[in-house]
Amino acid sequence: MFGLWERYVVPPLISCACSSKPIMKQRAKIVPEAEGVVLEVGCGSGTNFELYDQSKVTHLHAIEPAEGMVKRARAAWAEGRHETPCDIHTCGAEAVPLDDNSVDTAVVTFVLCTIPDWESSLQELRRVLKPGGKVLFSEHGLAPDDGVAKWQHRVEPVWKRLAGGCHLTRDTKSMLESGGFAVDQHETMYLPNTPKIAGFASWGSARVA
Numbered sequence: 001m002f003g004l005w006e007r008y009v010v011p012p013l014i015s016c017a018c019s020s021k022p023i024m025k026q027r028a029k030i031v032p033e034a035e036g037v038v039l040e041v042g043c044g045s046g047t048n049f050e051l052y053d054q055s056k057v058t059h060l061h062a063i064e065p066a067e068g069m070v071k072r073a074r075a076a077w078a079e080g081r082h083e084t085p086c087d088i089h090t091c092g093a094e095a096v097p098l099d100d101n102s103v104d105t106a107v108v109t110f111v112l113c114t115i116p117d118w119e120s121s122l123q124e125l126r127r128v129l130k131p132g133g134k135v136l137f138s139e140h141g142l143a144p145d146d147g148v149a150k151w152q153h154r155v156e157p158v159w160k161r162l163a164g165g166c167h168l169t170r171d172t173k174s175m176l177e178s179g180g181f182a183v184d185q186h187e188t189m190y191l192p193n194t195p196k197i198a199g200f201a202s203w204g205s206a207r208v209a
């Protein structure tokens with residue numbers, strides 16, 4: 001029963017939740033900055049594709065482990081009729097099928113909340129990024145207010161099961177720093193029209209420390 005939920009309900013549910021107006025605004029704050037060879041981690045259904053500045057991206061590699069999402073992402077890319085070369089790989093971020101020092105920009109949106117082994121994934125990002133390469137991130141996570149954080153911890157066990165493994169209490173900046181990145185730009189806010197437990201957003205850029 002739970003397998004059916006994961007297979008048939010989670011992909012459209014996540015695609016829908018991840019395309020809300022406040023979340024699209026968060027994406028637009030970072031995705032157009034991507035340049036050169038770009039790796040998008042856990043691209044889901046390809047919601048970011050329309051936001052790339054195609055004149056700055058020389059090649060887009062997107063990785064995504066869920067077959068259903070990969071199908072949607074491929075359809076989204078084809079629909080956009082982009083000319084930039086693009087490969088959508090069916091795999092997780094723990095083993096990226098790219099060479100060392102081959103990526104200029106890694107794009108990470110609403111995915112560090114979900115990746116089970118985020119430590120290995122950040123290690124992989126460090127491996128594939130060129131010296132001076134950037135991580136552009138836009139995530140949601142642990143709120144700074146005790147009252148909200150308390151509810152995030154309470155709700156997370158159920159939320160995780162219903163929302164494809166998404167955590168509410170991960171702290172993006174700390175994760176990046178403990179994963180060996182220096183965070184150069186970091187901004188935060190509560191998203192409008194979004195429950196606070198899921199709406200504490202952070203975005204910015206980081207580079208290999």
Ligand SMILES: C[S@@+](CC[C@H](N)C(=O)[O-])C[C@H]1O[C@@H](n2cnc3c(N)ncnc32)[C@H](O)[C@@H]1O
Pocket residue numbers: 014018041042043044045046047048063064065066069091092093094108109110111114115116117164166
């Ligand atoms: C909330 S969705 C966000 C999708 C997309 N990044 C976006 O911004 O719309 C989380 C995504 O992480 C993907 N994911 C789960 N485990 C992963 C892993 N180990 N490596 C990469 N992506 C993973 C899921 O399949 C899902 O597509």
